[in-house]
Amino acid sequence: MSEPAATATENRACFELRGASQTLTVMELHHFDPDALERDLRDKIRQAPNFFRDLxxxxxxxxxxxxxxxxxxxxxxxxxxxxxxxxLGVRGGDDDIRRLARNAALAWLPGGQASAPRPVPEPEQDTAESTEESAPETTSTGAGRLVTQPVRSGQQVYAPEGDLIIMAPVGAGAEVLAAGHIHIYGPLRGRALAGVHGDTSASIFCQSLEAELVSVAGHYKISEDLQGDDWRTPARIRLEGDVLTVDPLTR
Incomplete structure (x- = not known):
């Protein structure tokens, strides 16, 4: 290496700090029971084992x-x-939580507005605010499930048997799961997991692919893997062998 090049390398900082946005999975803990946590976590992993690997x-x-x-x-x-x-870390809680997290070498992140207790909606209440907080209405269609309202951030819709049909958008931070196919008649901006019991013939259909994550029978892709030619277009996600593929859908 020539002397000028060596000098330039020595003068350059060995790192730089940048702001970045990364989608992370949050385990919302309601209470801590080690045995129950182990059992419930095992059940979740059984639905989509590849999704949880190195998560x-x-x-x-x-x-x-x-x-x-x-x-x-x-x-x-x-x-x-x-x-x-x-x-990686802990989100929310008071100073005692922050101290416990630090002692465990975990990062601490401040909680959002969700840290305040949410009021239980009155049965007769009919306001825009309560509608946004409530879970989307669903209808049973045989073994499947039909959703006619948007699935918003923080909400989860699960069809343990058959297909899941959603006649509205799936927002960022939302999660939809089905034993069979998932049909979304709107944008998919959250997470969609089809074939959660191992059905490799399941598919995910959406009118605009903008997902944080898609999974079929435990094989998954995250947003960064999906942002190709089919991004923000109508798409079908399916398994071809052991490879998760994205096919365009004609309008």
């Missing part, structure tokens, strides 16, 4: 109802690591 995870405490003294982040981290899930 970066944030523990959300915005809706935590248990005692702070019961929280054992070391034990929680250990349970997650046995399933190849990497806990």
């Amino acid at each position: 970066p995870l944030v523990i959300g405490l915005d809706h935590y109802e248990g005692n702070v003294a019961d929280l054992d982040f070391f034990q929680l981290i250990g349970i997650c690591r046995t399933h190849s899930i990497q806990v």
Whole structure:
């Protein structure tokens, strides 16, 4: 290396800090029971095993109802690591939570508006605000499920048997799951997991592919993998062998 080039390399900073946006999975913890956590986590992983492999995870405490003294982040981290899930940090909670997170070498993120308790909607109440907070209405269609309202951030819709049909958008931060196919007559901006019981013939159909994650029978792709020619166009996501493929849909 010539002397001028070596000098330029030595004078250049070895790193730079940049702002970035990254979609992360949040485990909203309601209470801490190690045995229940292990059992429920195992059930979730059984639905989509490849999705959880090396998954970066944030523990959300915005809706935590248990005692702070019961929280054992070391034990929680250990349970997650046995399933190849990497806990990065904790979101929400008070100064005691922040101290516990720091002692466990976890990052602490402030909670959002969701940390305030949400009022239980009155049965007769009919306002725009309560409509946004409530879960989307669903109708049973034989073994499947039909949703006629938008699925908003933080909401989850699950069809444990058959197909899931959604006649509205699926927002960022929302999650929809089905044992069979998923049909979305609108943009898919959240997460869609089809064939969660292992049905490799399942597909995901949407009018605009803008997803954070799609999965069929445990094979998944995240947003960065999807942003090709079919991004923001009508698409079908399916398995071809062991490869998750995206096919364009003609309007």
